[in-house]
Amino acid sequence: MDSATLTDSRVPASTRFGVLLPTFDPLHTGQVPRVVEAARRAEELGFETAWVGDHLWGHAPWLDSTVALAAAAAVTERLMLGFSVMLLALRPPAWAAKQIQSIDALSGGRLTLGVGVGGEYPEEFEAAGVAVEKRGKRVDEALAVLPDLLLGRRVDYDGEALSVHANPLAPAMRRLPRILIGGRGEVALRRTVRFGDGWLPMWLSPEQLVERAGRLRELASASGRPEPSITLLILVHVDDDLERSRREAADHLEGQYKLPLHVVERWGALGPREQVAEQLRSYLDAGVGEVILMTLGRAPLVQYERLAEVCEMLRTTPASTGGRR
Secondary structure: OOHHHHHHOOOOOOOEEEEEOOOEOOOOOOOOOOHHHHHHHHHHOOOOEEEEOOOOOOOOOEOOHHHHHHHHHHOOOOOEEEEOOEEHHHOOHHHHHHHHHHHHHHHOOOEEEEEEOOOOOHHHHHHHOOOHHHHHHHHHHHHHHHHHHHOOOOEEEEOOOOEEEEOOOOOOOOOOOEEEEEOOOHHHHHHHHHHOOEEEOEOOOHHHHHHHHHHHHHHHHHHOOOOOEEEEEEEEEEOOOHHHHHHHHHHHHHHHHOOOHHHHHHHOEEEOHHHHHHHHHHHHHOOOOEEEEEEOOOOHHHHHHHHHHHHHHHHHOOOOOOOOO
16 A cells, blocks of 8 residues: 555545533533533644534433533634534524524634424423424524524514514624534435535434435535535544443433433444544545534543544544545
């Protein structure tokens, strides 16, 4: 193998690695999640992005996503910040726009807006006074008016699911944030092409991702739109002892999602550094340009340290077998 082949087998320099901030308490310890410390450490370790999940209700205690991102913005300078993903249907669009504007202002323009439909917890839609079966239509209509709201323009809109009449909101954003659309199915792909700059799925195999990325390209081409980027959220836990890694992951998944490990393990990356690196590489080979690492287990900041080593391996070490070409 010549030097050019070795170079090509490393991940592209444009690949971005990020972490999901620990805004939840999956093991029900009663402790406040270490969001501020985690954001600082993620920046120190060289991650490009930090993200938060967004739920009003779940099986585990969960900090509000907008408050958590504001706290992260206050203690970082370089780190890009993002929602993975904001459940736009839970909020009146003008309030959502005000929250997005505020975080973008506090961060100095470092915000990426991931948007999702949700629905795995019908209880949070009931709590918000929103019919869960209308969530998709609410998201589409909210995305239609959001650009004007964010840019400080008057909005008068009456749709099937939403009615929005809002004076210009300030501080208006100078430019729209990058918008990523969550979801795995056909509707999510179509929504991405219609409204998004990128697609943000989770719980897909590399093979499934390749197939759906091809469909995304078809839809974009047919609509005359640029091909969306792909950002993947993936569950990870790094430990030299694979079985200990699996136990940590299982406890986390049970506490946060009431899910057994075997249901989602095939879509995650668990075990020693080399094994996690190769699993991540398989997704990068499938076309993922940005990775959001959701750490599992009781020590997320320890996982950040280990994952920084994994990311460095991917950037500097050629694939051992079956790697990039």
